[in-house]
Amino acid sequence: MDEIKGKDRVILALEKELGVQTGQTQKLLLQKEALDEQLVQVKEAERYHGSPKRELPPGIGDTAELLGVQDQHMDERDVRRFQLKIAELNSVIRKLEDRNTLLADERNELLKRSREMEVQLKPLVEKNKRMNKKNEDLLHSIQRMEEKIKNLTRENVEMKEKLSAQASLKRHTSLNDLSLTRDEQEIEFLRLQVLEQQHVIDDLSLKHVVETFFGFDEESVDSETLSETSCNTDRTDRAPATPEEDLDDTTTREEADLRFCQLTREYQALQRAYALLQEQVGGTLDAEREARTREQLQADLLRCQAKIEDLEKLLVEKGQDSKWVEEKQLLIRTNQDLLEKIYRLEMEESQLKNEMQDAKDQNELLEFRVLELEERERRSPAFNLQITSFPESSPGALQLFCRQEGVKDVNISELMKKLDILGDNGNLRNEEQVAIIQAGTVLALCEKWLKQIEGTEAALTQKMLDLEKEKDLFSRQKGYLEEELDYRKQALDQAHLRTRELEDKLEAQRRHLKELEEKFLFLFLFFSLAFILWP
Structure with missing residues (x-):
């Protein structure tokens, strides 16, 4: 520029x-x-x-x-x-x-x-338009992604509710599906009571506990204690709370511990009763199947615990979700502000261009007017001829002209008198008298013609002065318009620089927004995968 x-x-x-x-x-x-x-x-x-x-x-x-x-x-x-x-x-x-x-x-x-x-x-102007259009498309895509996230969260909540409802129905319907024999009905009833107690323990500890169908042994106690300690650590690893929340947490934790102990005692008693009934009936045939299910459940528990630890580490590394969501919203707002600024600057730029075009048109009109005046001055008679103005008290225009030319011995008035005398002289021939009379007439006409030239010269000089004044006026107006045109051009250049700076800033914001979208997409996929793989 x-x-x-x-x-x-x-x-x-x-x-x-x-x-x-x-x-x-x-x-x-x-x-x-x-x-x-x-x-x-x-x-x-x-x-x-x-x-x-x-x-x-x-x-x-x-x-x-x-x-x-x-x-x-x-x-x-x-x-x-x-x-x-x-x-x-x-x-x-x-x-x-x-x-x-x-x-x-x-x-x-x-x-x-x-x-x-x-x-x-x-091409740069066209590129700016394409970037603005691309920015609008990105904003629309961000809005669509936010709507998708809302829909997925709503579907997630609905799926959880459906799963909880199905689990409750299964528990309630499984109590009615008993066998025909009395012993098997008692065994199945005790087994279902054990499962109910185990579900209550799971709800309290918020962890998966190994479900067994054997008697009380050291391995089951270890699994229960591990679930209890993991629950306690999960509760303590959360964000710090206020004193009132700490009091509420301690009271609820004490109540939960009391209930947990009571349920474990009931669970142990039921397991012992179940073992006695199996000894009486001879239910050792199902021991291998239950051992396989126990090993499978323990493997699932270990795998889920490893997944939970990985998710917790990833959340610690990535930071809180709310933080980057707020950053994304802030970037969207700044992006909108930048777009508004660009729109205002484009409006100002178009206005400056229109004003500059008007100034150029006016300048061209003035230049055409100056050329017209110069052409008129060129076609007009020569004003630079040094024609001397003769005062009224002078001896005569022709006499002064002769003196200016260096002929000082000739007196025009005396010469006219002599020509008149000679014209009246009868001794001369007719041709000589006619010649003398014609010479006198020519001299008189020359003097009259010089006076007319003097008047014409005065009028033309006055007209020339008027034209010069008009030309000076147009020249000053042209200079003023040229200065205004330079000022408009400088303002337009500044507007172009400001637009370029805003485009660079917008490009940086767009890159940052793209990075945040990639992070958001990664977290979305990660949580979706975690939700799918969660047992």
Whole structure:
């Protein structure tokens, strides 16, 4: 962007220099045209005054001849001077035209490079739009994932309720499914009572206890004590609580311990009664089957305990679930704020672009107006001719013009009187009288024509001053608009930089959000797998 701004400034400088050079070229062309007109006027005057001089009488002919020779020398000098000046002006015009072409080529090259830079910036703008669209898609996908999580948690709760209901139904229906014989009914009833007690113990200890169908032995006591200690450790390993919660926990723990002891005594008594009944009936045939089931249940218990330990370690490493959920929500909010900021900046950018376009259009209109004024000035008559204004008290415009040209011996008023006297002289021929009268008339008309030129020159100078004032006004307005255009361009560049910074920040937030989504997906899969594998 800095390079583009530098190139724009170079283009503006070259355009200004090109305008100055064109103005100088036009002024030189005007001077050349004025000199050509003066040269033509001198030649016409020489051609016009050449014929009457040969018809004058000898006395007056010498003076006229001297005047003609002096005028001829002066005209030749003026012609040579004008020719030299015209040659110089032609060389200057050629140089300026060469310079103008070089500047035009540089301007075209810079315009071409600026268009190439705009083409290079176009993919970045499109990439910004694609990133915004992708961000919106990610937000929608996050919302869908949250809805899926809610649905899965609800289904999980429903499945747990169904499983608990099925377990209770199984327990209640299993009490009714007894065998026909009395001994087998008593054995089955005692077995179901043992299972009921075992379920109560499991509910209290929150751990899986090995279910056995044998008498009370050391291995069963060890399993029960292990379940009790694991339950206690699970309770103590939780997060620290307040003093009131500690009191409630201690009371509930004491009640649970008392109940647990009572149930273990009942459980042991039932196991002894069950063993006695098996000895009486001779139920040693089922010992191998029960041993196999016991070993299988112990293996399942060990496997579940290992899974529980792994899950606890993983939760400790990953941290609390609520923490990263809060971080995710915070990132979503910041992402939305960034999107709003980007939208506001894009609106400001579009507004600045519209204002800059309006300023450019106004600048082009002013440039067109300046060119119009310059063209009108070029087509108007030459204002730089040094035509002297003659006061009313002067002896005459023609007399002053002769004095300015170096002819001081001629008095126009006396010459007019002499011409009138000679015109009234009867000794002269008719042709001579006519020539003298015509010369007097020409002199009078020349003086009248010079007065008209003076008036025209005053009006044109006034018009030229008005046009110069208008041109200065347009130039100042153009400079003000160019400054405003530069300011708008700087504001637009700052908006582009701010947009780029926000895009970088948004990209970083998006990467962070992607990492959190990966973590969330991993934890979701992990807990889903744990829920599926949980016995």
